[in-house]
Amino acid sequence: MSGKTRSWWGWGNVEDAVTGAERADITRRTAEMLPGADLSVHEAPPVEAFGVGPSRVQAPPGLASIASADVRDRLAHSHGQAFRDVVRALLGQLPHVPDLVVRPTSENQVVHVLDWCSGADIAVVPFGGGSSVVGGVEPRVGDDYAGVVSLDLGAMDQVLEVDRTSRAALVQAGVLGPHLEDQLRPKGYTLRFFPQSFEFSTLGGWLATRAGGHFATNLTHIDDLTESVRVVAPSGVIESRRLPGSGAGPSPDRMFLGSEGSLGVITQAWVRLQDRPRWRAGATVGFVDHAAGVRAVRALSQSGLNPANCRLLDPVEAFINAGAPTAVLVLGFESADHPVNASLERALELCRDHGGTLTEEPRHTDSTDLAARTGAAETWRNSFVRMPYQRDALASQSMIVETFETACTWDRFDALHAAVNAAARDAMRQVGAEGVVTCRFTHVYPDGPAPYFGIYAAGTWGRTVEQWDEIKQAVSEALISSGGTITHHHAVGRDHRPWYDRQRPDLFAAALQAGKKVLDPAGILNPGAVIDPLRTH
The missing domain is CATH 3.30.465.10 (Uridine Diphospho-n-acetylenolpyruvylglucosamine Reductase; domain 3)
Known part of the structure; x- marks a missing residue:
């Protein structure tokens, strides 16, 4: 990332944002999918437009050298990278901004920061790369604190x-x-x-x-x-x-x-x-029937073959990301110890048992150089890396482009899949956002998959956050009611708290809160994320 500038409002580096031919291409594909969408481009306002006030707190002398009150710095630490974060930044609406960004270079300095903040009743929100998509790094802590510090651990990186x-x-x-x-x-x-x-x-x-x-x-x-x-x-x-x-x-x-x-x-x-892996083998398999693809993946997950990549894309997801007209399974194996051709061949046999057909010849590489990878799997990987940048571009064009993920047991998948699709489609109709729902598997286990759903909908500029929040609410209810988890790997943060509170047993929540009281008596650590502190003042 040397020489590049990190975006303060959106994903990744400024220099890697979607522009030119890439912007034109995703705009064209979106217009074909949703002909009525208003795809006018909206730019992020200047930092000065946010009217960020002065810091309410001042670091003690021993920490002053690692504390920043710079407005751009504070704004960059005021949000994560969820769709609603990006759109609020584009609209100039970031109401929760930390008073200071503190960057410790040693564990001893972390100790001093927590001592200072505990004594001064200052909330501390730990911050890594800032990629949270659930409100986990947003200093949305209420008014019961003298201030908020964003504790950026980036200098401790060895x-x-x-x-x-x-x-x-x-x-x-x-x-x-x-x-x-x-x-x-x-x-x-x-x-x-x-x-x-x-x-x-x-x-x-x-x-x-x-x-x-x-x-x-x-x-x-x-x-x-x-x-x-x-x-x-x-x-x-x-x-x-x-x-x-x-x-x-x-x-x-x-x-x-x-x-x-x-x-x-x-x-x-x-x-x-x-x-480091040396041997790799991969293939792409098409399924005319998405349900047959699901059965093939279940067989693979229970076979003991342990593929490194086993991503099943439903037809809509496959079309959006790869231009494929059917469900697609991106399949791959790797090893540092031995060739994996035999594992791939056995996996392809399982796929054929469920109606799968190869869409290209299998790929085999013998190299630790990732640049040696080719084919549809590499195309998917490149698309995977570019997705957040493209999400930001579409968000600036009034599109609602966001995901929700879960995990469930295999016996519940069909019902969960149907419930989520119905809830999402109904919610999109209710908020007046025409769109599509997609599904792919990101991870699979012998006892169940981790479905990752996507929403691509034509929103109304200035209302897309509220539109998405209603869709998210409906889908989250469907996930919990269908026996899924509110999150497989995106965490709880503040945005998932209502459903996490229902998912976890009440006695466990009480035990966790008791543990927080012992570890964090003043209740300063990331208030509102995962569990609320017991405040005594």
Whole structure:
């Protein structure tokens, strides 16, 4: 990312935004899909137009050198990267702005920040890469605090130690995905964890949100790659023991994985590494009947073959992203130890058993160079990386382009799929936004898939946030009522709280709140995310 400028209002780098022929192409395809859409382009207002007031708090002398009150900096830390975040920025509506952005360079400074904020009744919102899509980094904490600090861990970004014998590494939490891989690559290792936000998200963010990576089966969540964590809470420092596994009571790691900075600030972790893959094999399979594709993926997930990529796109998703007229399964295998051609061949046999047909010849590579990858799978990968940029472009053209994801058991998928489609379509009609609903599988397990739904709808400029919120409300109700989870890998934040509160058992919520009271007595850590603090003043 050297030499590029990070956008303060939207996804990624300014230089990588959708322009020119790419903008013209997605506008044309959108107009063909939704002929009545108003696709006029709206630009982000200047920073000065937001009328951000002065900071309500001042950092103590020992922290002043790492604190920023710059307006652009504060605005960039006032939101995540959900559709509603981007549109509100385009409309000049970012009402919740941190008073300071503080960038510690050491764990000791994190301790000092939490001590200061606990004593001064200042809310602290931990911030990694800022890619949250659920309101997890938005300083929407209410009026019960003297101020809000955005605690940006980006300066703590080093691989501190590599244990070659155990194939693990001690890594600081603020490292962005590419910088982590750059540090591991010369040693022949990879974390093998590539969420869509990879370029602009951090290890600490992945841990705090229990993020899901790119790979469809086997070691799909960051939980699977975590050996131990170290956390700074207002009450003290907690570090779990490095172990390959343990049956010694409830896991301390599990308490903090997914806690979204509400219980403590993850500063570093030991993570399990992988040898860099050398052998790859992939194919693209078409299914005229989407339901047959679902049955094929279920067979694959229960076969023990563990494909690295097993993404089933329904016909609408396949058309939008690949121009394909049928459901498409992007299938891939990889290994650092042995060729995987036999695994691919067996997987293709399973697909043929369910009516699948190859849309191109299988691909085989023998190289650690990712540039050697070709074919439809690489086309999908490139599209996958560009999706957030294209989402921003369409959002500026009054389109509602957003996703919601879940997981359910295989026996419930058909009913959940139907309920979500019905809820989304009905909600789009209710808000006057003509559009389509898509579905793809991002991850699959022997006992169920993780469906990832997309909305592409023609909204009304100035109302698209409200239109989306109503669609999101209807779909979230359908997910919970159909036995799914409110989120498979996007976290809870503030936006998913109403449904997460219903999903988790009440006694567990009480136990979690009691734990927060011990770890964060003043209730300053990310208030409103995951669980509310018990305020005593």
